[in-house]
Amino acid sequence: MKKHHITLSVNGDDYDALVEPQQTLLDTLRDTLMLTGTKEGCATGDCGACSVIVDGTLQCACLMLGVEANGAKVETIEGMAKGEKLHPLQKAILEHNGLQCGICTPGVLMAAKALLERNPDPTETETRFWLAGNLCRCTGYDKLIKSVLVAAKEMRGA
């Protein structure tokens, strides 16, 4: 099968990769670039575990081909903490028990980051609707939502 040569930026680092035409961005991140922080849940765009930000837009990495990411700027969970310093969302989710098994967590964090970049002061309802595409089978969502609202408050300096 003919492979395509792509170049892309992931969390500010430039990468070259050879991808097969049917290979998704999710497989490209995990299996080609070995960035395994982005998780595969359903691989059909239903669960949100593979949420990443591509050129500023939140999307499921499983719903995009790797070859389509040629020239794109991709943000993944690996870029969230700055060295040892956790992002306020990561800190809040730890402190408020917003995770248990952890499979949904990278996707939830990326989705929540995209929300707060767009709306620094979301209501609880807005947060619940925004995160409706991120399935979590452990927390019952309450602690997750609370974590996001706590982080939002901290990031606003309120």
Place this chain on the structure above:
Amino acid sequence: MSELRYEAPESVSAAVALLAGAKGMARVLAGGTDVIVQMETELIEPELIVDIKKIPEVRGISAENGGFRVGAAATGMQICDHKEFARTWPGVIEGVKLIGSIQVKGRASMGGNLCNASPGADSVPPMFTAGAIARVVGPKGVREVPVEQIPTAPGKTSLAKDEIVTSFFFPARPKRSGDAYQRFTPRTEMDIAVTGVAINLSLDDKGVCTAARVAIGAVAPTALLVKDAGAALVGTKVDDAAIEKMVAAARAACKPIDDKRGTKEFRIEVTGVLAKRVAKAALERALANK
């Protein structure tokens, strides 16, 4: 899996030529939220994927002749964030907003929602009632096709294999017009319509309805524009008696299946309930839009 070829042409004519030259199955890739899933689950094994997103005219949203031209691959988020379009066509936005999660809307388009031809596609009934015109480009040139003529059956369209929907035209809107779309699902979010109703209507200065279009989704092999239902509102003040007639026509047009999401009887009943609510929502918007 057979050898798959991925192409991302930069012009519509190049895209059409690729599709025309395909030997096996070819698929147009817009947002990919259906096509990539169908490939992943091996429902389809295309030989050629033509990614149209490098073609500028399929991506933009712009003003045209008092209305709007919306690229067939403009994403759901792009459409919802376009303030002028959203203010003019709140019912279309209500449909687009229901296309999956925020993540899915970051990719999914109205062109894909229409051409995937799911009977339950949420943006399709409000596009029908808006009177949107699809621009279809093929080797023989350009056709301007009312959107309701595109889907023909579940997963099937009237497009030839080498034709592409490149954009939609949403016509200029008279004052005192309003549209709305609502659907029924057991869950609040992330679900597929059991039934959906869109209504678009215009009133004159005295509040008399001068034009009305009613469309239903998920209750027939394709979304349907129900002409009788629209006609029942024209010439009335969209009062309860007119709404009852419209509801009866909408129910009569339903040809639903029984499935895990609802029985025939339930779907027909709820279509009527929604039609009534949607008529009132569209009327309220038309009255507010002076």
